[in-house]
Amino acid sequence: MNTVRSVGYGWLVLIAAGGGAYVFAKRSINAExxxxxxxxxxxxxxxxxxxxxxxxxxxxxxVKESAEGPLAALGARRSQNGHAVSDFTGEPSREASSDPAPTRHAPETQAEQEREKSKYEASEVWRSRKGDRLS
Known part of the structure; x- marks a missing residue:
């Protein structure tokens, strides 16, 4: 007859057996x-x-690298007429150093430097035509 005690004992045995099987299976899988x-x-x-x-x-x-290192040959690239190659397409780190000059000139006086804005900053503050909605 199934009593509360026998059902609990059955579940306990089932859980213990499942846990043991899991542990042994996990060990064999890890070993493999x-x-x-x-x-x-x-x-x-x-x-x-x-x-x-x-x-x-x-x-x-x-097989061995030269004394200057593996990238020394890149800096010494020459065209057919002997001039240094300045086209570094596909080499972003070298392209960045040959970027064109910025469009603005450096400020000459302290006053110019104080009122200068970055090229991403608007020259005048943007104001909505509708006005302030909170007033």
Whole structure:
């Protein structure tokens, strides 16, 4: 006969068994993930070693960087006539340094500097034609 005590005991056993199954399943899943991750890292290391060996065999002197660094060649680009190249399309950090001059001149006196507004600031305050709605 099902009493309150036996039903409670049944639920307790069921919950404990489910919790234990979850813990053991989680451990095995984590172990499988760790093993797969180790295999993937080992495979990637082997492939990188093969790539390095193949690249080093084909280009023995170019594996090491020059003394100036890897970006030194970018600064020394020359056109066919020997002049330095100033078109840095696709290189935003170099494009920014060749931006055109700002449209406004620097203020000459302290008074000009105090009343000067930025190029994004309106020269006069905007006022609605309808007036102040709170008055």
């Amino acid at each position: 993930r760790a093993a797969k991750s180790a295999r993937d890292r080992e495979l990637a290391a082997r492939q990188q070693a093969l790539r390095d060996a193949e690249y080093g065999a084909r280009h023995p002197g170019s």
